[in-house]
Amino acid sequence: MSIWTRISDALSALASGEPLSAVFDRLRTPPERSVAFTIAVIALGAKMAKADGLVTRDEVTAFREVFQIAAEDEAQAARVFNLARQDVAGFEDYARKIKAMFDRTEGPLCDLMEGLFHIAMADGTYHPAEDAFLERVADIFGLPDREFRSLRARFVPDAAPDPYSVLGVTPEMTMDDIRSAWKKLVRENHPDALTARGLPEEAVKMAERRMNDINRAWEEISKGKAA
Template identity: 40%
Template sequence: MSLWQKIAAFLGSFSEGTGLAGGLASIFDVDNWLPGGRDAAFTMSIVALSAKMAVADGVVSRREVKTFHKLVDIPEGADKHLDNFFALAQQDTAGFDTYARKVRRLFADSPATLEHVLDALFEIATADGIVHGDEMAYLEAVSEIFGFDAVRFEQIASQHVLLPTGNRDPYAVLGLAPDVTDEELRRSYRRLVAEHHPDRMVAKGVPEELMGLASAKMASINTAYREISQARGRIPALASSEAT
């Protein structure tokens, strides 16, 4: 039985008030999904975190839900099941910290994966054009649970703040100061590629549903490196496997 078939079965038993899915606390308990594999447990945690991100400011917009669909690769025909899960997660009384800690536990060996999750939550938060105070507090709390310090959180946050031009600060995307040397720029770029390249994520066991996030992260890294290099009069050296 596939992950999404299991989701459909859980939803059916939930609606009938029977089985494991008879309670929200059970349906979103990652430990109950682990027998189906880490992918299933991780996907359910991401659904719960994203749903609670969307409701953090008290209002869930359709744009926020659509942003989630854009970020996570949902198999054809599974949209309805995901939407139902998303709605249930918003109603769940369990704190978001429960899911955040379980996501960290599942990917304690891959900080880059946890960063991708935080990136996704930021994208949902900014879907309506502004990050509300409650949403920022939520993001800070999740970041802390994931093990990122305040400096790292500010760096990640700056990657999602648009400049007046409508673009992101390329130096912020790479986590660099504008006065960085060319050599430091290249070294930082190579390190980020090594951390976030989709092939590396696959090797780390990142679920297939998050490959879109990994690709988007690499695209932003490549774009930032290209913009800085060209502004400095350089031709950026991008390997074919790293180009967007």
């Protein structure tokens, strides 16, 4: 059974007039979390698109890149997107329900934020409304500020990414501590670890870019420290 069939089943279980956000109260156990993760990224992405007032083809393409949406599944993805946009509940309500759904586990919430950054940057522009939206979502998720800054440093090309921010470390830390932080990120972002956190297979591929960024940051720091 594909994830989109399972998403269809979750949407069909909604009572008449019940908002999309109600699904997050029901998808708490590990088998359903991949469904919940996909719905969460699309739903918050829809709310974010509403925040900057535009839904571009690039943003739609970004959803397809994250989830590898086949032609036959596009209707289900569009249904989730439209339900979220039409829901009177604000994005903060969605973010709180999603946080509760993942039992305040930081890993899946960081993964979800990464998907949102990918969508935000799809059109090549990081709108101030998107920044405010993402910062507020991260705050509701309880993510440390360093985690948010690390994500923004990797995705927003307003300047060359600061390798220390990417690893969530500071130049004042010892090389051993920086190396430990790098190794921890590598372990946490292994495909097996991502699958265990409940990411759908369609979203695990985001880790390839993440691992490249992490290893590039470590290489830059280690060369600089050795110089």
